[in-house]
Amino acid sequence: MTVNVYGHGNPVRLFVAGLHGDEWRDTSDILYNINPPEHGTLITIPVVNSGKYVSTLDENYYKHQGMTIIYTIVKYQPSIYVELHSYSGDNFTNLTDNNRINRIGIPAYSILDNNVLLGSVAPYIRRNYFSKEALCLSFEIKKSDEKSRSFAEKIINTVKECKSRDEFIIFLRKRYPKQAEKAIENYKKFYGL
Ligand SMILES: [Zn+2]
Structure with a gap:
């Protein structure tokens, strides 16, 4: 797998796609086509693993299939981390159900536009590899949905220019006030921050 480094200095951002199975089909192009940020560093791993879905x-996952992610985090210490995933339509309710926290212990995703979902990353990586102040996001793009993919591309390019977690929260509050409140509430409940 290829790790690309664009720009230099702080903040350091790490964006990863194609984390498992065939998700690279709907996510990797976004990172292959991304331009360097105006300020700071952007590191991308367009395809982390295209093998079996874990x-x-x-x-x-992070100890085996996703090992490159951990190496890259340890090496570059990013303060902004983004995972791009894709989901099939059948899974929409499962991902966005408010009861998800009670069912599997993970907060539900927030719905942005064009079936793009926003959530945090897995507790294991969030808690062990990032500071409390880091911004860790996971976007879910609907599979084989061009609108969903191109909308996600726009959002990713906005996140790419954010210099801090606060800057991203200001953007989210302005554009998606309801989703922002829910995301922040989930985050506080979950991480006690
Ligand atoms: Zn995924």
Whole structure:
């Protein structure tokens, strides 16, 4: 797998796609086509693993299939980390159900536009590899949905220019006030911050 480094200095951002199974089909192009940020550093891993599907909620994922992610985090210490995933339509309710926290212990995703979902990353990587102040996001793009993919591309380019977690929160509050409140509430409940 290829690790690309664009720009230099702080903030350091790491964006990853194609984390498991065939998700690279709907996510990797966004990172192949991304331009360097105006300020700071952007590191991308367009295809982390295209082998068998292992969920990122399974701790083994980051110890094996997703090992490159951990190496890259340890090496570059990013303060902004973004995972690009894709989901099939059948899974929409499962991902966005408010009861998800009670069912599997992970907060539900927020719905942005064009079936793009926003959530945090797996607790294992969030808690062990990032400071409390870091911004860790996970976007879910609907599979084989061009609108969903191109909308995600726009959002990713906005996140790419954010210099801090606060800057991203200001953007989210302005554009998606309801989703922002829910995301922040989930985050505080979950991480006690
Ligand atoms: Zn995924």
